Amino acid sequence: MTVTETEPDPTPEPEPAGDPYADALRAVHAELAEGNARAAARERVIERLHEENQLLKAGERQSLLRPVVTDLYRLRDDLLKQAAELPADFGAERAAALLESYGQTVELALERAGVLPVRPDVGDRFDAGAHRASGVVPAATPEADATVAGIVRDGYRDTVTDRVLAPATVLVARWTPAPEAA
Numbered sequence: 001m002t003v004t005e006t007e008p009d010p011t012p013e014p015e016p017a018g019d020p021y022a023d024a025l026r027a028v029h030a031e032l033a034e035g036n037a038r039a040a041a042r043e044r045v046i047e048r049l050h051e052e053n054q055l056l057k058a059g060e061r062q063s064l065l066r067p068v069v070t071d072l073y074r075l076r077d078d079l080l081k082q083a084a085e086l087p088a089d090f091g092a093e094r095a096a097a098l099l100e101s102y103g104q105t106v107e108l109a110l111e112r113a114g115v116l117p118v119r120p121d122v123g124d125r126f127d128a129g130a131h132r133a134s135g136v137v138p139a140a141t142p143e144a145d146a147t148v149a150g151i152v153r154d155g156y157r158d159t160v161t162d163r164v165l166a167p168a169t170v171l172v173a174r175w176t177p178a179p180e181a182a
Contacts, residue, residue, distance in 0.1 A: 067109075067112050067113065068109055068112070068113045071105070071106075071108070071109035071112065072109065075102065075105055075106065075109070078102070078105070079102065082098060110156070111159075114158060114159045114160050115156050115157070115158060115159065115165060116156065116157050116159055117154045117155070117156055118130070118154060118155040118156060118157050118164075118168055119151060119154045119155075119168065120148050120151060120155075120168050120170060121148070122147075122148055122149065122150060122151070123144075123147055123148065124147060124148045125146060125147055125148075126146045126147060126148060126170070126172050129164060129167070130155060130164055130167055130168065131148065131155070131167050131168050131169075131170045131172075132167040132168070132169050132170070133169075133170060133171070133172045134152050134169045134170065134171060135152075135171045135172070136171070136172050136173075136174045137149045137150070137171050137172070137173055137174070138173070138174065138175075138176065139173035139174055139175040139176075140173075141175070142175045142177075144173045144175065145173060145174060145175035146172065146173070146174070147172070147173045148170045148171070148172065148173075149170070149171045149172060149173040150170065150171035151168060151169075151170055151171075152169040152170060152171065153168065153169040154168055155167045155168030155169075
């Protein structure tokens, strides 16, 4: 809401001297003009503070992201350098090792940002809060029912809030008893 200043009429009509209503009206008019001026000054201060707040937020966001951005551009540079220097006899085994090393570099960047990868173990109980089922496989025993049978993708947890940011994607074991012979 913007308050607009109103200028008093520069040529007020002369009022008869000693008229108490006219004096009271002039006093009210003066108070209103003074109140409008104060409100306009407050609006200018609020707008200035809002602009400063937006600048501070942008700077804070940049400060928070700086380590992650630094890690990402270093990773990009490493990837491009490695791609340019790959030998002709570069095999699948070496490619897997190289990609795994880059995965570890990204993991370190995530840790610096307060995020940890979470990999459940096969045999852990399925937890809907920490896991996302991507499929069901037959369980070998009744005890294996509703357990993690395989890991499709790691999950991620915020180290500050201890909240799951992304659940681990898993295969879930489901026990189905054999039908009884009749």
